[in-house]
Amino acid sequence: MEYRKISSVDDPYFAKMHQLMGEVFPPEEVLSFELWREPLQDPTIQVYVAVLDGEVVGATEYRYRSELRVAMTDFTIIGRSGLGIGRYLLTEREKHLRQLEEESGTKSLGMFAEIYDPAADETSSLSFGSVAPMHPAVRREVLSHLGFKKLDLEYVHPSWDHEGKAVRGLDFCFRPADESQDSLPSELPAKFLRWYYSALPNKPREWDEMMGRLESADRVALLPI
Template identity: 55%
Template structure:
């Protein structure tokens, strides 16, 4: 299996990846094909696919923020079961992030991720791919060390229509498993930068940010 980076919508592997995304994610979570042009060309956004027998069988997008020494996992897709795609992507991503942090003369502090809560939202079947089942995903991510932030989380819809998307938790995986809280300022700054690409912010998101700005820290709770 190969770990291939995609940096252009002209890459034939990108269309295969985008088709896979549309199969497994809800419509409001998938950016339109043409709108991927700038993100893919952004050196700070790292999009990789797992290629097996010339087919895209998995994908992951993530980014590293050197000023905060943290990362964000945008998504991980496992397109087929029984190929070891999940461990393959996790290890390749971890190695890449460790190298990026080392170039920054740091050890990675941790990584954010938005994780579906299947106990609240039960209609995501992720294209019928059992490896992507939200109960399975949540348990796997808990085993990796992700913890949920103690807040009522929403995010702006990627349709940029000003709608709030709920049913997810904002989570953080600290490199040091003894870390039990993180700076509220870090969360606010990260979310403001991460969603700066979407000008239409829902009122619920703005209220969430304002509430975070009144706090010093945010607790990390079991997932």
């Protein structure tokens, strides 16, 4: 298996990755093909695919914000069962993130992730393809094993289709480098989310209200998932 960086929509492996995204994620979670052109040129956005026999069998997108000392895993896609793709992507991503930390001269506080809540009505009606590991309940338990905890807030985010819809059914989570940590200063996720969604000009009222509550708090609790 090969861990290959994608830096252009003109890379033939990008088309295969985008097709795979459309097969496993709801439409409002998938940025359209051409809108990927500019983000892929951003050196802070890391997009890698797992290639086996010329086919994209998995993918992951992540980033490290050295000024905030936090990482974010945007998505992880497993295209086939029984090949160890999830473990392979995790191992390669973690090695690269340690490299990014060293290059910036910082030590990470942890990693953010948006994680589907399989019990939410918004999630239960969605289809995530035919690959069993992509089922929200499976993915959530795996991420719990890895140390992710959910922030204690009613989470909503703007839709990636640029229509400004409020997307629910997910928790905003964090894997602290210090496993004993049970809260975060609210300023940290607030700053990160302001930056992360700055690429989407259309934001729903629900998102603005959530951000207002978060920014008015001192700390936000980290709860089990």
